[in-house]
Amino acid sequence: MRGSSGCAMIRSELRTPGPPGGDAASYGRLVERWRSFVRALENPDRKARKEGSPAGRAMNIFDAMKEHGHEEIVFWYDREIGLRAIVAIHDTSLGPALGGCRMWQYAEEEEAVTDALRLSRGMTFKNSAMGLDMGGGKAVLWADSESDKTEALFRSFGRLVQSLGGRYITAEDVGVTAEDMAIVARETRYVGGLAENSGDPSPVTARGVFEGICAALEAVDGRSAVDGRHVAVQGLGHVGCGLVELLVNAGATVTATDIHAAAGQAAAARLGARWVEPAAIYDVPCDVFAPCALGAILNDDTIPRLQCKVVAGSANNQLAEERHGAMLRQRGILYAPDFVINGGGVVNVADEFHPDGYHRDRAITRVRAIGDQLREVFQIADREGISTSDAANHLALQRLDLIGRVRRTYIPE
Ligand code: NAD
Numbered sequence: 414m415r416g417s418s419g420c421a422m423i424r425s426e427l428r429t430p431g432p433p434g435g436d437a438a439s440y441g442r443l444v445e446r447w448r449s450f451v452r453a454l455e456n457p458d459r460k461a462r463k464e465g466s467p468a469g470r471a472m473n474i475f476d477a478m479k480e481h482g483h484e485e486i487v488f489w490y491d492r493e494i495g496l497r498a499i500v501a502i503h504d505t506s507l508g509p510a511l512g513g514c515r516m517w518q519y520a521e522e523e524e525a526v527t528d529a530l531r532l533s534r535g536m537t538f539k540n541s542a543m544g545l546d547m548g549g550g551k552a553v554l555w556a557d558s559e560s561d562k563t564e565a566l567f568r569s570f571g572r573l574v575q576s577l578g579g580r581y582i583t584a585e586d587v588g589v590t591a592e593d594m595a596i597v598a599r600e601t602r603y604v605g606g607l608a609e610n611s612g613d614p615s616p617v618t619a620r621g622v623f624e625g626i627c628a629a630l631e632a633v634d635g636r637s638a639v640d641g642r643h644v645a646v647q648g649l650g651h652v653g654c655g656l657v658e659l660l661v662n663a664g665a666t667v668t669a670t671d672i673h674a675a676a677g678q679a680a681a682a683r684l685g686a687r688w689v690e691p692a693a694i695y696d697v698p699c700d701v702f703a704p705c706a707l708g709a710i711l712n713d714d715t716i717p718r719l720q721c722k723v724v725a726g727s728a729n730n731q732l733a734e735e736r737h738g739a740m741l742r743q744r745g746i747l748y749a750p751d752f753v754i755n756g757g758g759v760v761n762v763a764d765e766f767h768p769d770g771y772h773r774d775r776a777i778t779r780v781r782a783i784g785d786q787l788r789e790v791f792q793i794a795d796r797e798g799i800s801t802s803d804a805a806n807h808l809a810l811q812r813l814d815l816i817g818r819v820r821r822t823y824i825p826e
Contacts, residue, residue: 472523481534486526487577491569496554498570500581501529503549504537506817509579510550511605511763512536513586514570514597518557529553535729536759539752541809542786543779545763550581558588567593571600579603584614584762605762610771614758617776619655621757621783622727625749626660626701628784629723632791633747637784640664643699645689645721648706649680652727652755656705657684670694671706701725709733711748716740725749738802742794749787750805756783 474486484505489498502510512533519525529551537549554570556562574583574597584606585594591608598604606614626644631637642665646653649671657667657680667686670693671677681688689697698720704710708730716737724731724746731751732738741748757780764776794804 489573496569499529500552501533503533505548508546511547511582512551513584514552515586516554516558516588525555538809541813543756567596571597575601610765611761615651617761618758621780623659624784625754626725628787644701645697645699646703653705661685704728727755738800742800
């Protein structure tokens with residue numbers, strides 16, 4: 414929580430007699446929401462019943478921050494346009510918090526906060542695992558990406574980012590495009606991934622996943638090349654298509670799927686991949702299963718069905734629960750942890766903040782090193798007899814802790 418200042422921001426709104434351009438009823442609802450929010454924060458035992466809350470009780474934000482080690486949450490409400498935005502900064506031991514901005518029509522406030530907390534924490538792990546001098550953060554805009562996008566909304570978000578003075582650097586994520594970010598950049602310099610800089614991260618992410626697949630295959634049978642291998646790709650979006658292209662060009666056989674059948678089948682045909690219905694992708698006998706669509710697809714239902722040696726793809730949060738990492742290990746399937754193998758995009762964006770400015774060759778060289786980073790993860794997992802996901806978490810935390818402690822030393826300016 415941006416302690417006093419975040420609260421002060423909202424409290425100052427409550428002191429004003431009424432919202433410019435808003436009606437008294439909606440203002441009253443805002444006041445009531447804020448009061449119940451403050452009650453929930455001030456009295457953790459209150460456990461006020463909250464209609465519609467999945468947990469059936471009010472969320473305790475400080476407990477959630479304490480549990481997962483967050484530094485700060487900023488709530489931003491733009492009185493003029495009604496924008497509701499949250500920036501969660503998880504950890505800045507390594508540097509400014511870098512993470513995308515997601516636009517989503519959450520069902521309720523708690524869902525938006527939970528998403529911001531979860532995603533920002535994931536960015537700390539990813540940025541640490543990638544060896545970046547960047548901490549973890551994430552922004553969520555509680556709005557509908559189909560109908561709510563306006564210049565004013567993105568400029569307001571840009572002003573929020575600028576107000577944080579560089580503690581948080583934003584970029585595009587689900588529901589937000591490079592064009593939207595160009596508007597954000599008119600209000601803040603803390604934006605990455607603009608077209609004139611590193612641009613669309615997807616091809617670079619695909620390159621990193623390709624390197625990761627090679628490293629995983631090598632760990633399984635000593636041969637890193639993909640020629641003659643069979644890869645099943647779930648999701649033919651930005652990253653999936655890029656990955657299929659790289660695989661096919663390198664001599665692999667690819668079976669692919671997408672829930673958008675017409676566009677997916679057309680993409681598969683264009684790229685030289687076989688097509689399979691979405692529900693059947695888990696049953697394809699193959700060397701590698703590459704999830705490049707949604708998260709939580711490695712779960713109690715799907716893991717027993719997999720007929721592959723390796724799971725290695727771009728999707729975020731692939732494991733439905735942490736224990737599914739161990740379940741894959743028990744089945745003898747090597748899992749390339751998602752936040753390591755899909756880190757190419759963030760490496761590319763982070764390069765923009767290098768003192769010399771963005772250099773694509775330097776970024777690509779670092780992305781190619783994802784294979785080596787995974788080799789280290791696999792070795793630790795082997796040596797310690799733990800899942801690869803545990804090994805990756807361990808590596809990321811270890812760097813965070815060590816570099817964080819090294820940087821405690823006072824150096825005069
Ligand atoms: P995208 O939206 O362009 O593509 C996702 C594709 O998956 C879409 O075509 C969608 O129709 C399809 N899909 C959704 N559910 C599916 C299902 N159940 N079965 C089959 N297909 C399904 O997204 P993207 O940018 O290609 O990213 C893919 C994944 O990689 C996401 O999880 C994203 O968070 C992650 N990721 C992307 C990047 C990047 O640089 N774009 C970086 C890191 C992680």
